[in-house]
Amino acid sequence: MRFPPARLSIPTALLTALLTSAAAPAWAGDQPLYQPAPDWVIATPQEAAAASGAGQSTLRLFDEQQRISHGEVWTYAATAVRVATPEGLQRAGTLTLNWAPEHGDLIVHSVTILRGGKPIDVLATGARYTVLRREQKLESLQLDGTLTATLSLEGLQVGDVIETRFSVTSKDAALQGHISTGAKLLAQPVQLGFGRVRVLWSDADKVRWKTDLDGVTPTESTRPGWHEWQVTLPVARQPDLAPQAPARFERQAVAYFSDFAGWGDVSKVMAPLYRVDAPAAAITKGGDLDQEIARIAAASPDPRRRTALALQLVQDKIRYFAVTMSGGNYTPQPVEKTWALRYGDCKAKTLLLLAVLHRLGIEAEPAMASLSHGDRVHDSLPSMAAFDHVMVLAHVGGKVLWLDGTGLGTREADLDDVPAYGWVLPVRANGSADLLQAPLHPPARPNAEVHYDVDLRAGVGLMAPFRVSLALRGSAIGQISAGLGNLDAEGKATVLRAVLASASAGGRRMFVQPQLVYDPQTGEGTITANGVVLSDWTRADNRYSFDPKLVVASSYPDRSRSIWQTIPVALGHPQHGVTVETFQLPRGGQGIFMPGEGDQQRSLPMGGSSRVHAELKDGVWRLTLENLRSGGEMPAAEIPAMRRADADFIARMPRLRTDAGYPAPWQNVEAAKRDHLFDATQANLAAWIAEKPDDAERYRLRAAFYGEILERQKAIADLDKALELKGDRQLYLQRATLYELLGDKVHSVADLKAAYDLDPADQATLNRLSYVQAWAGGVDEALDRLNGLLTNPGEKEPFYHARKAEVLARRGDKAGAMAEIDAAVARRPGNPGLLGDRCWVKGLLNTDLDTGLADCNRAIQIGGTSTAPTLGSRGLIQLRQHHGREAVADFTQALDLRPGHAADYFLRALAQREAGDAEAARRDLAAARLLFPAIDQFYASFGLRW
Numbered sequence: 001m002r003f004p005p006a007r008l009s010i011p012t013a014l015l016t017a018l019l020t021s022a023a024a025p026a027w028a029g030d031q032p033l034y035q036p037a038p039d040w041v042i043a044t045p046q047e048a049a050a051a052s053g054a055g056q057s058t059l060r061l062f063d064e065q066q067r068i069s070h071g072e073v074w075t076y077a078a079t080a081v082r083v084a085t086p087e088g089l090q091r092a093g094t095l096t097l098n099w100a101p102e103h104g105d106l107i108v109h110s111v112t113i114l115r116g117g118k119p120i121d122v123l124a125t126g127a128r129y130t131v132l133r134r135e136q137k138l139e140s141l142q143l144d145g146t147l148t149a150t151l152s153l154e155g156l157q158v159g160d161v162i163e164t165r166f167s168v169t170s171k172d173a174a175l176q177g178h179i180s181t182g183a184k185l186l187a188q189p190v191q192l193g194f195g196r197v198r199v200l201w202s203d204a205d206k207v208r209w210k211t212d213l214d215g216v217t218p219t220e221s222t223r224p225g226w227h228e229w230q231v232t233l234p235v236a237r238q239p240d241l242a243p244q245a246p247a248r249f250e251r252q253a254v255a256y257f258s259d260f261a262g263w264g265d266v267s268k269v270m271a272p273l274y275r276v277d278a279p280a281a282a283i284t285k286g287g288d289l290d291q292e293i294a295r296i297a298a299a300s301p302d303p304r305r306r307t308a309l310a311l312q313l314v315q316d317k318i319r320y321f322a323v324t325m326s327g328g329n330y331t332p333q334p335v336e337k338t339w340a341l342r343y344g345d346c347k348a349k350t351l352l353l354l355a356v357l358h359r360l361g362i363e364a365e366p367a368m369a370s371l372s373h374g375d376r377v378h379d380s381l382p383s384m385a386a387f388d389h390v391m392v393l394a395h396v397g398g399k400v401l402w403l404d405g406t407g408l409g410t411r412e413a414d415l416d417d418v419p420a421y422g423w424v425l426p427v428r429a430n431g432s433a434d435l436l437q438a439p440l441h442p443p444a445r446p447n448a449e450v451h452y453d454v455d456l457r458a459g460v461g462l463m464a465p466f467r468v469s470l471a472l473r474g475s476a477i478g479q480i481s482a483g484l485g486n487l488d489a490e491g492k493a494t495v496l497r498a499v500l501a502s503a504s505a506g507g508r509r510m511f512v513q514p515q516l517v518y519d520p521q522t523g524e525g526t527i528t529a530n531g532v533v534l535s536d537w538t539r540a541d542n543r544y545s546f547d548p549k550l551v552v553a554s555s556y557p558d559r560s561r562s563i564w565q566t567i568p569v570a571l572g573h574p575q576h577g578v579t580v581e582t583f584q585l586p587r588g589g590q591g592i593f594m595p596g597e598g599d600q601q602r603s604l605p606m607g608g609s610s611r612v613h614a615e616l617k618d619g620v621w622r623l624t625l626e627n628l629r630s631g632g633e634m635p636a637a638e639i640p641a642m643r644r645a646d647a648d649f650i651a652r653m654p655r656l657r658t659d660a661g662y663p664a665p666w667q668n669v670e671a672a673k674r675d676h677l678f679d680a681t682q683a684n685l686a687a688w689i690a691e692k693p694d695d696a697e698r699y700r701l702r703a704a705f706y707g708e709i710l711e712r713q714k715a716i717a718d719l720d721k722a723l724e725l726k727g728d729r730q731l732y733l734q735r736a737t738l739y740e741l742l743g744d745k746v747h748s749v750a751d752l753k754a755a756y757d758l759d760p761a762d763q764a765t766l767n768r769l770s771y772v773q774a775w776a777g778g779v780d781e782a783l784d785r786l787n788g789l790l791t792n793p794g795e796k797e798p799f800y801h802a803r804k805a806e807v808l809a810r811r812g813d814k815a816g817a818m819a820e821i822d823a824a825v826a827r828r829p830g831n832p833g834l835l836g837d838r839c840w841v842k843g844l845l846n847t848d849l850d851t852g853l854a855d856c857n858r859a860i861q862i863g864g865t866s867t868a869p870t871l872g873s874r875g876l877i878q879l880r881q882h883h884g885r886e887a888v889a890d891f892t893q894a895l896d897l898r899p900g901h902a903a904d905y906f907l908r909a910l911a912q913r914e915a916g917d918a919e920a921a922r923r924d925l926a927a928a929r930l931l932f933p934a935i936d937q938f939y940a941s942f943g944l945r946w
Contacts, residue, residue, distance in 0.1 A: 030101045031131060032097070032106045032107070032108050032128075032129050032131070032149055033105055033106065033107045033108065034107075034108050034109075034123065034128070035107050035108075035109065036109060037076060037109045037110075037165060037167070038067075038074065038076065038167065040065075040067055040200065041065050041076045042065065042198065044061060044063045044078050044194060044196075045194060057082075057191035057192060057193055058081060058082050058084050058088075058191075059079075059080075059081055059082075059190070059191070059192055059193070060080040060081065060082055060161055060192075060193035060194070061078055061079055061080035061163065061192070061193055061194050061195075062078075062079055062186060062192055062194075062195045062196075062233060063076075063077070063078040063079075063194065063195070063196045063198075064076070064077050064078075064183055064184065064196070064197050064198070065077075065196075065197075065198040065199070065200075066181065066183060066198070066199045066200065066257075067199075067200045067201070068179055068181070068199065068200065068201035068202070068205055068207055068257065068259075069201070069202045069205065070177065070202070070204075070205075071171055071172075071175065071176075071177035071178060071179055072104070072169060072170065072171040072179075073169070073170045073171070073179055073181045074167060074168070074169045074170075075167060075168045075169075075170070075181075076109075076165070076166075076167045077164075077165070077166060077167070077168075078163070078164070078165040079163070079164055080114070080161050080162065080163040080164075080193070081161065081162050082159070082160070082161045083156065083157070083158055083159065083160050083161075083162065084158070084159075085158065086158060088158075089156060089157070089158055092153070092156065092162060093152060093153055093156050094150055094151065094152050094153070095111065095129075095150065095151040095152075095153065095162070095164060096148060096149070096150050097129060097148070097149045097150075097166070098147070098148050098149075101147060102329065103169075103170040103171055103172055103329075104168060104169030104170045104171060105167075105168070105169050106149075106166065106167075106168055107166060107167040107168070107169075108123070108129065108165075108166050109165040109166055109167065110123060110163070110164070110165045111123055111127070111151065111153075111162075111163070111164050111165075112162075112163040112164075113153065113156065113160050113161070113162060113163075114160065114161040114162075114163060115157065115159070115160050115161075122151075122153065127151060127154075128151070129149035129150060129151045130149060130150050130151070131147055131148070131149045132147065132148045132149070132150065172329060172330060174269075174273065174329070174330040174331050175269060175330070175384065176269050178258075178259055178260055178265075178269060178384075179205075179207075179257070179258065179259055180256075180257075180258050180260070180383035180384040180385045181256075181257050181258075181385075182254040182255060182256045182257065182385060183197045183199060183254065183255045183257070184197070184253060184254060185197060185211060185213055185216065185231065185233065185235050185253045185254060185255055186233045186234045186235070186253065187213060187234050187235045187236065187237060187238050187253055188234045188235070188236060188237035189237060190234045191234070192233055192234055195232065195233025195234055196230065196231070196232060196233060197230070197231045197233060197255065198228065198229070198230045198231075199228075199229040199230075199255075199257060200226050200227065200228050200229075201226070201227050201229075201257075201259075202225060202226060202227075203222075203225055203226065203227065205259050206259055206261070207227070207257055207258070207259045208257070208258055208259070208381060209229065209255055209256060209257045209258075209381070210255070210256050210380070210381040211254065211255040211256065212250070212251040212252050212254075213235055213236075213238055213251050213253060214236065214238060214239065214251070215235060215236035216231060216235050216236075216255070217231075218230060218231045218255075219231070231255070238251050238253075239251075239563055240561075240563075242557070242559065242561075242563075242564040242567040243557040243558060244556075244557040244569050244570050245564075245567050245568070245569075245570060246375050246567075246568060246570045246633050247372065247373040247374070247375050247376050247422075247570070248373070248375045248376040248378075248379055249567055250373075250376075256380070256381045256383060256385055257381075258381050258382060258383030258384075258385070260382045260383050261382070262382050263382045263425055263433065263434055263435055264431040264432060264433055264434065265382065265431060266368075266382050266383065266384060266386075266425060267368075267425055267426060267427050267428050267431060267433035268428070268429060268430070268431035268433075270330070270366075270368065270427045271427050271428055271429035272429070273330065273331055273332060273347075273351075274332070274350065274351055274354060274365075274366040274390075274427055275429070276354050276355050276358040279334070280332065280333075280334040280335065280351065281334075281335050281351055281354065281355040281358075282334070282335065282336065282355075283335060283336065283355055283356075283359060284336055287336070288339065289335070289336065289339045289356075292313060293310075293356055293359050293360065296309040296310060296313070296356075296360060297360060303360075303361070303362050303396045303397060304396050304397060304412065304415065305412060306360045306362060307357065307360075307362055307394055307396050307401060307403070307415065308410075308411060308412035308415055310353060310356045310357055310360060310362075311353065311403050311405065311410055311415075312410070312411065312523075313356065314349050314352055314353045314356070314405040315349075315405060315406075315407055315408055315409070315410060316408070316520060316523075317342065318338060318339070318342055318343060318344055318348075318349055318352065318405070319342060319343045320343070320344070320345065320346075320349070320406050321343040321344065321345065322344075322345035322346075330347070330384070331347070332344075332345075332347035332348045332350065332351040333347075333348045333351075334351075335351055335352050335355045338351070338352050339352065345406075346389050346390050346391070346404075346405065346406050347390055349405030349406055350366050350390045350391060350392055350405055351366075352405065353392050353403060353405045354366060354392060357392070357394060362394055362395075362396060363394070363395040363396075364392050364393065364394040364395065364403075365392070365393050365426055365427060365428065366390055366391070366392060366393075366426070366427040367390065367391055367392070367393050367424040367425060367426045367427060367436070368386075368387040368389070368390050368424060368425045368427060369387060369388075369389045369390065369391055369421045369422075369424040369425075370386060370387050370388055370389065370421075370422065370423075371388055371389045371421075372388065373386075373422075374420065374421045374422020374423055374424075374438070375422040375423065375633075376422070377422060377423040377424075377425070377435060378422075378423045378435055378437075386425075387425070389406075390427075391403060391404045391405070391406075391421075391424070392404075392405065393424075393426060393436075396415075399416070401415050401416070402417075402418045402419065402421070402438065403415075404419060407419075407474070407475050408474065408475040408477075408478030408479065408523065409473055409474045409475060409477060409478050409523030409524070410474070410523065411522065411523050413444055413445050414443065414444060414445060414473075414474070416444055417443045417444060417574070418438050418439050418440070418441065418574070419438070419573070419574075420438070420440075420572075420573045420574060420631045420632075421438040422437070422438060423435045423436065423437050423438070424436050424438060440574065440606055440607075440630040440631050440632045441574065441607065441630050442574050442575065442576045442608060442628040442629055442630055443474075443574055443575070443576040444576070445473055445576065446471070446473065446576045446577055446578045446626075447472065447473055447474055447476070447575055447576055447577060448470065448471070448472050448473075448503055448577050448578070449470070449471040449577070449578040449579075449580075450468065450469070450470045450471075450503045450504075450577075450578070450579050450580070451468065451469045451470075451580045451581075451582075452466055452467075452468050452579075452580070452581040452582065453466060453467045453468075453582045453584075454466040454533060454581065454582065454583045454584070455584045455677075455680060456583050456584055456585055456586055457584050457585070457586050457672070457675075457677050458586065458668070458669075458672040458677035458678055458681070459586050459663070459665045459667075459668040459669070459672060460535070460537045460544045460546070460586060460658065460662070460665060461535045461537045461539075461544060461664070461665035461899075462535055462665045462708050462709070463532050463533065463534055463535060463681055463704075463705045463708060464532070464533050464535070464681065465530065465531070465532055465680035465681045465683075465684050466509070466530070466531050466532070466533055467528075467529075467530055467531075468500060468509075468511065468527075468528065468529050468530075468531060469526060469527070469528050470499070470500055470503050470526065470527045470528075471524055471525070471526050472499075472524070472525050472526075472527070473523060473524050473525075474523070477518065477523075477524065477525035478518075478523070478525075480495065480499065480516070480525065481516065481518040481525055483495065484496075484516065490691075490692070492516075493513070493514055493691065496511070496514035496515075496516055496527050496529070497511045497514055497529075499527060500514060500527060500529060503579075505548055505549050505550045505579065505581070507533045507534060507535075507536045507548075507549070508533065508534045509531050509532070509533045509534075510531050510532045510533075510684075510688055510701065511529040511530075511531045512529055512530045512531050512532070512684045512687045512688045512691070513529060513530060513687055513691065514527055514528070514529035515527070515528050515529070530680075530684045530687070531684060532681055532684050532685060532688070532701075532705075535665075536548075536549070539896065539899045540896065541660070541896065542660045542661060542892075542896050543657055543658050543659065543660055543662060544657070544658040544662055545655060545656065545657045545658075546655060546656040546657075547653075547655045548581060548623060548655070550579060550581065550612070550623060550625050550653070551610060551612065551625065551649065551650055551653055552650075553643070553646040553647065553650060554604075554642065554643075554646055556569060556639045556642060556643060557569060557639075559636040559639060564636070565636055565637075566636060567636055568633040568634055568635050568636055569605075569633060569634045569635075569636060569639065570633050571605055571606060571608075571629065571630075571631050571632055571633055571634055572629070572631055573629075573631050574629060574630055574631040575627065575628075575629040575631075576626075576627070576628055576629075577625075577626070577627045578624070578625070578626050578627075579623075579624070579625045580622070580623070580624050580625075581622070581623045582620060582621070582622045582623075583620065583621040583622075583656075584619065584620055585619050585620065585621060585656075586668065587619075587668075588618075588619035589616065589618070589619035589620070589621075590619075591658050591659040591662050592616075592656055592657070592658050592659075592662075593616070593656075593657060593658075593659075594614065594616040594621065594654050594655070594656060594657075595654070595655055595657055596614070596652055596653050596654035596655050597612075597652045597653075597654060598612075598613065598614040598615060598616075598654050599612070599613050599614075600612050600649065600652055600653075602645055602646070602648075602649040603645070604628070604629060604630075604642075605630075605632070605633075605634035605638065605642065606629075606630040606631065606632040606633075606634065607630045608627075608628050608629040608630045609627075609628050610625065610626070610627050610628075610649070611624075611625070611626045611628075612624070612625050612653065612654070614654035616656075621656060623654065664899055664900060664927075665708065665900070666708075666710060666900060666927075666930065666931065667927070669708075669709050669710055672709075673709070678709055681705060682705075685698075685701065685702040685705060686702075688701070688702075689702060694725060695725070696721075696722040696723075696725040696726035696728065696731065697722075699718040699719065699721045699722035699725070700718070700719070700722050700730075700731060700734065702715075702718050703715040703716075703718035703719045703722065703734060703735075704734070706718065707734075707738065710930065710931075712738045712741060712742055715738055716735060716738050716739070719731055719734055719735040719738070720735075723735070727754075727758070728758075729754075729755045729758040729759050729762075729765070730755075732751040732752070732754045732755035732758070733751070733752070733755045733765065733768070735747075735751050736748045736749075736751035736752045736755065736768070736772070739751065740772055740934070741902075741931075741932050741933060741934060742933055742934060743933060743934025743937060745772060745775060745776035745777075746776060748772050748776070749769070749772055749773050749776050749778065752765065752768055752769040752772055752773070753769065755769075756769050763796065763799060766789075766803065767803060769782070769785075770782045770785075770786065770803045770804075770806065770807055771803075771806050771807065771810070773807075774806070774807040774810035774811070775810060775938060779807055779808075779810060779811045782807045783804065783807055783808075786800050786803055786804045786807065787804075790804075797827060798823070798824040798825070798827040798828045798831070798834055799824065799834075801820045801821065801823045801824035801827070802820070802821060802824040802834055802837045802838075804817075804820040805817045805818070805820035805821035805824065805837070805838075805841050806837075806840075806841060808820060809841050809844050809845050809942075810941065812845075812941070814845050814847055817841055817845060818841070818842075818845075818847070818848070821834075821837060821838045821841045822838070824837065824838070825838055825855075830862065832858075832859040832860075832862040832863065832864045832866050832867075832870065833859070833864070833865075833866040835855045835856070835858055835859035835862070835870075836855070836856060836859040836866050836869055836870035836873050837873075838852070838855045839852045839853070839855040839856035839859065839870065839873040839874060839877060840869070840872075840873040840876065842855070842877065843873055843876035843877045843879075843880055844876070844942050845942075846880050846942075846943065849877050849880050849881050852873075852877045853874065853877045853878075853881075856870050856871075856873050856874035856877060857874070860874070867897065868894050868897035868898045868901075869894070869898075871890050871891070871893045871894035871897070872890070872891060872894040872901070872903065872904050872907070874890045875887045875888075875889075875890030875891040875894065875904070875907060875908070875911065876907055878890060878911070879907060879910055879911045879914070882914060884911045884912070884913075884914035884915030884916075885911075885915050887907070887908070887911035887914075887915075888908055888911045888912055888915055888917075891904045891905075891907055891908035891911060892908065895908070900931060901931075902927075902928045902931035902932030902935050903928070903932070903935070903939075905924045905925075905927040905928035905931065906924070906925065906928035906929075906932070906935050906936075906939065906944075907939075907944070908924050909921045909922070909923075909924035909925040909928060909946070910944065910946070912924060913946075925946060
């Protein structure tokens, strides 16, 4: 936490701790004191903690009582937790108290174990807390002097109730006698044996209170000199929070108390801490810091330029680290100390920046802010609890510049940017300040600017090489650059890949050898990498299409529930992003055109926009997307209109489409090899593997690439290596396919068996194993396996019969094959896949062709995922019936749905020969043999020969 809020007597995290252990956090004190409870505390009913039956709630007691008097808050807390399970016993065996020895005392009143209704006084045995020094917030760059005291409970048993009672006193001199505190309000469905929050304040203190929760009705009363406020816990269950609601709609389960009359009083109290004429802000004349300021003054007389250099000095030369000991909760450390240590928190950086700006003649003032709940501040009770941060408002050239010393990478061009602070409170000594709302607009410069150069010249539908450059500005790149310093080479690459992936649009992209170059002078970092992207081209209607998915619909939340319909939508932080993607197209772009609108813009809520420009020229397609988001929030009533606008914008987005009959990817493979168009992809994949040679997935990816460019032996070699590293079913299947295409049936069957053994329940693997094994001459073994499965088939029985039919068809057993396929269809007469299977078997065996045609027609009419193979089956029936043109039409439709399917090319070649188109037949035959070199022998036994 950069700027600590007013202390809550019981933090939100306590609820979880209470329900799982007997640990109870506390604050303050150098060593715990052991004293009776103060006399103003009202005792808890004994029976509340004592009830320990199995039906009782785990949290038996939650009693918090506070007394506010003359700027001091005394908090008394009593808790009782039942140890319900052996697992709970493990957690509950050690009590833990955490506190910072700065603002008062930790007083332990009692620790009692209730067993069978009888109390065991733990402290009476001489047990005491052991005090340890343990900084719990170092990971968040905070050193707050927190101490940890632990007490191990001996002889604890399941069913025991652990009762602890302690107090904390707290007073902060920086608040000048004021208080800001809060009390935890547990809400249903939390169950309690007894729950209470009680707050007292003296008549002399004008304390006000507020809570976000619904249905909290305290009982208030007065007695001589004191006002009493009390609530019974748990309070009513709260309505569900609307998704993506602004922070002010989050119901914090706290009652806040403050004696500040207004925001001006809060501002006035903080003002002395940030006086630039105070000793803490003094700058030693002639010292290092003074010389730095002199260099800024000499660099430019322009106030704006000086402001930018002053902010750069504080951001870049003082690292963030919070030290809140020795009064540091609200008080910034002196300027010269911050400069000497070269670290400080938001308070220290703010005072330093104010001092430097003052020396440079630039008017500026501090302002308190909330980084997490800025929009809540306006509706909050005036108090210090509303803030967790402090920054600077500089007045330059008639503008207010919002400057944050804890940021990184801010330069002169960014000075008009405003973080999403919501509401802030200027700090002014005269008490005239009121809340100020931070303006909303996108950053002037892009936070992220990514350029992709993708080389598609080898052909559509293939893996393609690319080069990427991602420029990042602002705090994000500074944090990334700093974080990489603790990582090894692999760790750095992993982080950089994750950053690049987050900035990517569509397509699966592998980033090879990512590198970061950070320029501290410009505050800009650039991540570069080579890579390979898998194809996103699709085929339909005899054309190929490509959608870069550069724009996706905004994610607007559900507001259908009546209680949510008036709650606005939080839009996040201001953003400015630019994406430029350039694609070099195959064949100089011939046969490729661009549907959609090359120039368009959509409006986003709060003045944001998305702008797209696309141009297809000289074989290069270039797209630019600029996103500008102001942040803020949007009325829920606008969600339907924004969804429609998104859909319309995406529908009009530019994309690529080929002419009908555009060459398939594999048709240009040999020409692309001659032109060395695969060299970059191969080099990138080799570098990808070299980075992590023990990663099987990287060999799998390169094997897939070699499969695409028809270099199957190289693909097999990569899969051999992958399988040495990882016995994976998909790797076996991938290699089995390559062996099958080459006609190496023995190795294909071996791999399919290995895959089947790894997952015998996978139907697709069984199907492939059955027909490849039958083709390899292993009909009997395939039948034995299927017969064994049919002894206890369950829901898969019809599919086992269908596989037997195909195996028997390979043997030439027409009667047996037809009996099996008929049995399959009889058990699932409306299944289009099984109807298509029967059509296929009849076509292979050249029998019952008319009924086979009827089966295919019915399967196609039913539809589903089997349409493409069923069209191929019907084409086979038409071929057997010597209906050449009809067969060609069916195979053509099938190929449109599953391009590159070798069987459809082979059988269409036979149909085209019969239809008299010898040239087309030769082209298809060449295609089939290229895609499946062993295809002739596969179909020869069925009399389907060229």
